[in-house]
Each structure stands twice: as structure tokens, then as C-alpha cells.
Amino acid sequence: DAKTTQPTSMDCAEGRAANLPCNHSTISGNEYVYWYRQIHSQGPQYIIHGLKNNETNEMASLIITEDRKSSTLILPHATLRDTAVYYCIVRVGLRGGSEKLVFGKGTKLTVNP
Amino acid sequence: NAGVTQTPKFRVLKTGQSMTLLCAQDMNHEYMYWYRQDPGMGLRLIHYSVGEGTTAKGEVPDGYNVSRLKKQNFLLGLESAAPSQTSVYFCASRYAPDRQGPTDTQYFGPGTRLTVL
Numbered sequence: 001d002a003k004t005t006q007p008t009s010m011d012c013a014e015g016r017a018a019n020l021p022c023n024h025s026t027i028s029g030n031e032y033v034y035w036y037r038q039i040h041s042q043g044p045q046y047i048i049h050g051l052k053n054n055e056t057n058e059m060a061s062l063i064i065t066e067d068r069k070s071s072t073l074i075l076p077h078a079t080l081r082d083t084a085v086y087y088c089i090v091r092v093g094l095r096g097g098s099e100k101l102v103f104g105k106g107t108k109l110t111v112n113p
Numbered sequence: 114n115a116g117v118t119q120t121p122k123f124r125v126l127k128t129g130q131s132m133t134l135l136c137a138q139d140m141n142h143e144y145m146y147w148y149r150q151d152p153g154m155g156l157r158l159i160h161y162s163v164g165e166g167t168t169a170k171g172e173v174p175d176g177y178n179v180s181r182l183k184k185q186n187f188l189l190g191l192e193s194a195a196p197s198q199t200s201v202y203f204c205a206s207r208y209a210p211d212r213q214g215p216t217d218t219q220y221f222g223p224g225t226r227l228t229v230l
Binding site for chain 2: 034041042043044045046049087094095098100101103104105106
């Protein structure tokens with residue numbers, strides 16, 4: 001399975017952009033990159049996903065390099081409520097049409113006042 | 114619309130005891146999953162189901178059994194609990210993927226914190 005590598009922790013000032021990097025150098029051509037976050041050990045919350053094009057939604061932007069070996073999640077204006085563990089995940093296909101999300105250890109993002 | 118719910122929220126077992134964790138979703142999702150999360154780690158897939166009456170093994174299935182008798186429910190059973198099964202258990206569900214490409218995502222429940230003494 002493709003693995004992801006993320007920094008263990010990052011800090012960001014409130015109101016500033018938070019840029020969270022992820023390396024996934026062994027990703028296959030048809031494997032999607034997903035980002036989830038987990039706040040206070042709650043269930044993971046979906047943020048965004050992409051295959052090879054950059055993506056943007058109401059929560060964040062996802063920048064994927066042309067070779068697809070790395071990506072960056074951007075929270076444009078971080079708030080204190082964005083403090084969480086952020087997981088960069090590769091979506092791997094399973095038999096029967098389903099898939100599994102391969103989680104790493106994630107990045108603990110702390111947004112400071 | 115409650116989304117994905119899990120019962121119970123907390124449980125303490127003694128080694129050798131059995132229990133069943135219940136996951137329910139009201140979004141009419143075809144696929145359901147059980148994960149476990151150990152301290153400082155990401156989630157690992159235990160079992161999953163692609164439809165009513167079907168189940169399959171994930172990465173760490175040993176010591177667990179599952180059943181999907183109704184589309185909205187996915188049960189995770191521990192027949193003889195062991196201390197190594199102390200963990201937080203998360204259930205997730207999603208629609209079956211679009212034939213034109215996988216675009217949907219998994220929605221997670223709030224988790225069940227299980228301690229086995």
C-alpha cells in the first residue's frame with residue numbers, strides 16, 4: 001500500500017494560512033489523495049480529496065505536484081477551531097469495489113491566538 | 114438525519130468477556146467499515162461490508178467478527194476480549210462508488226472507547 005509521510009506537528013498563527021505538506025512517493029496512478037482531520041479524538045472529518053488536479057472547496061485547497069509524489073493542504077485563514085490532527089491518506093481499492101483509507105500518524109496542527 | 118451513530122460510547126470489559134458494538138447509519142449508504150485507533154496512531158481497517166449480507170476482512174481482522182443483517186446496521190463482535198483489543202473503535206459508511214470514478218467519501222461515527230482489563 002502507498003504510504004504517506006507527514007510532519008509530526010506544526011504551529012500556525014490564527015488568521016494566517018496553514019500549509020500542511022504530505023509525501024506519498026509510492027502512490028499509484030489511480031490512487032486518490034484524501035485529507036481528513038480529527039478533533040479531540042472525535043471521528044475523522046473529511047476535508048478534501050484529489051487525483052492529480054488542484055482542488056478547492058469551502059474548507060481548504062489541495063495542491064498536488066505534477067509527479068503526484070507530494071501534496072499540500074492549505075487552510076487559507078486558520079482559526080482556533082482548526083486545531084486538530086490532519087491525516088493525509090491514500091485511498092486504496094479493495095475487492096468488490098470498496099476501498100480502504102490508509103492512515104498514517106498525521107500532523108498535529110496547533111493554531112495559536 | 115443523525116448520520117453515523119455508535120453504541121455504546123464507552124465500555125470496560127474483563128479479559129475473556131464478549132461484547133457487540135453497534136453502528137447505525139441513516140444515509141442509505143451501501144458500504145460500511147469498522148476501524149480501530151490505538152494511541153498516537155492512525156486508523157486501521159478491521160472489517161468492511163459492501164452491502165447487506167456481505168462482509169470482508171480488512172487489515173487487522175483477527176479476534177473480531179462482523180455482521181450486516183440490515184443495510185443500516187453493521188455490528189462488530191468480540192467473542193473473547195483481550196487487552197490488546199483496548200482501543201477506540203470507529204465506524205464509517207459511504208455510498209457505493211460512482212461507476213465513472215470514485216468521488217464519494219467515508220463518513221465517520223463518534224467512536225466507542227473500549228478498555229479490556
